[in-house]
Amino acid sequence: MTRYASIWFPFLLSEHAIRKQPELCEVPFVLASRKKGRMVIDASSKLATQKGIFSGMVLADCKALFPELEMLESEPGKNEKLLLALAEWCIRYTPFVATDFPDGLLLDTSGCTHLWGGESAYIETIKEKMKSFGYTVSIAIADTIGTAWGIARYSSQNIVPEKKQHEALKNLPANALRLNPLILSKLKKLGLKRIDSFIGMPRESLRRRFGPELPTRIGQALGQELELIVPIKPVEPYMERLYCLEPISTATGITIALEQLLQTLCTRLESEGLGLRKATFSAYRIDGDIQQIEIGTGHPSLNTVHLFKLFEHKIATLEPSLGFELFVLEAPTTESVSEEQAVIWNALNQNDKKIAELIDRITARKNTNVISRYLATEHYWPERSVKEAEPLWEKATVEFRSDLPRPIHLLSKPEIVQVTAVLPDNPPLFFRYKGKIHTVSKSDGPERIEQEWWISDGLYRDYYCVEDTEGARYWLFRSGPYEKEQPQWFLHGFFA
């Protein structure tokens, strides 16, 4: 059975102002803003309300009645911001939290209240917490959003038992049905002030007289029409939560929590044939701070030991200070674990998994570690003849060639050398590299490699393999032909 809680903040803005400036709690004050050239009250404090000042009144009139009334400028959009922050904070009570503008929150409490020992204890806990923040709240739990909303605002009752919406609502004023002011004034004109005076009327006649809103609202309140809440945070389908009885502030405690969450999450994923690709571990601190650590894997994984290892060294980055009271583990990205995908190349399954895990650990450790695998491409230009495999386990489409002489070490940037050659197309006789003169005793070449005009412009290269008198083998190239200016020579690699 679905149960909803509605939280109403009667003095949301004024109590927020008191939170910011505690000295205000002694005096009646209002928050006002300029509308159509005059100051209109947006929110009044508890003390001001007791003196009969409500929102919507003109400030000048109120000042005439109570000259001691304090006034603060109100900030547009403040209540939305506040409600959103409060809604995020309330995620500890249920994953489905929605804001209910202008002054409330909606919680889907189904299956959550027993964790606090029942619905009344649940309400008390939230009330206590809110009171410690300085907010007065009124909370009601019912089967439908409509009833919970009305009860929270217009009744002293807290909990509406299952399927008892009709009884709970019948003595309340018509305002408790979330109707627009036009319909309310029409109802008032007809003398239908309480809900029970019109709830029994045929819906068709209500629709004819008041428009479609009234029967819809009645239906929603009684649970005959479906109403859904839009949670502020989309709930991840794969999420596990762990509440702590006492705030946790030690690394050991966090470790235990993480292990437990991983275990439950992986068991669940396994039963659905999925593996984890990305995981976020969030820790909710007692003072409302939320801290997160994230990991990613190269292969869908269900190995809790491995996943824990990836998280392990990041645990130190969490700052518990007073302690965490809630841990949430989410898996935003999952992938199905299929048999053929598990095979990298043609090595054994088990081996692949271990290597994939090793790679994950190296990746998780530091961002400066660059992991790459290279595949051949159909290019002769040396810099373009290999490409990085993306993803790491990409299958090769082109074979590496071994018929052309290629050095084992290639300089990422060719280095300039000074060369002496007898004739323009002859291999070098001597070359000077890093201040040392090398006498060439043997040479092969040239191997001309042209620029690929569809990729880039530039000069072609004539490559020579040369061996000096000490037995060292180099890969040199001349950039472009001999023309008016001497061409530039470069050293590009070392042969074994």
Place this chain on the structure above:
Amino acid sequence: MKTEAEKRELVKMFQSKINAMQRLGKVSSEVATDHFAPFSTAFPNQTFPTGALHEFSSYEAVSGASTGGFIATLTGKLAKNDGICLWVSREKKVFPSGLKQFGLAPERIIFITTSNQKEMLWIIEEALKCESLTAVIGEIKQLTFTESRKLQLAVERSGVTGFIHRFMPSGENAVACTARWKITPLQSSFDDDLPGVGHPYWDIQLLKVKNGKPDSWQIGWQNGQFQTFSKENNPISINERHAG
């Protein structure tokens, strides 16, 4: 009473068992592979030690390339066709296209570059612990004895072969390893006097072997195998060539 031959047989068996325990070679009953000829002769039990740590050092870019080539040949023989290797280095230097001629499939190697020495040691150690890898090649600058001992312990447990290439170290301190090598390039040679640069040709010095005989070879790499030339009738000595 046992005969002399039987006794010798018994001693040989015990020795090989001890060697196996010390990870200095396989027990003789296992199929001995002679992929590593002629180097196997220098090692105890005529077996090239796998699952051990081999140390190489080089001081120049050129000998560094030769060392890289030699390591590639050894790794290629170890990996055969299905092994996966890890190549850890400080910077991107190895050209994958150049590896194939040494019998090592470039697409079966995972290259890791990291500039941090501490990080690199951690990666090498973790990789050596991963039994699924065939070999781990680490190009590192410095290696202290303690660090090498840690790597050695990892290797002993997992059976992965580790090749540690110390490139331009500031000093040659002793490290814990099964074998220590030094490779320098030699003038390449052809059997007959063909012009042009020949096949790779190296001077390979095995400076230290546990329980074995250090040795040196002048050896070429040709058509996927080692080509030995006996030391006396080296086809053309360097001096001669100069004179010519």
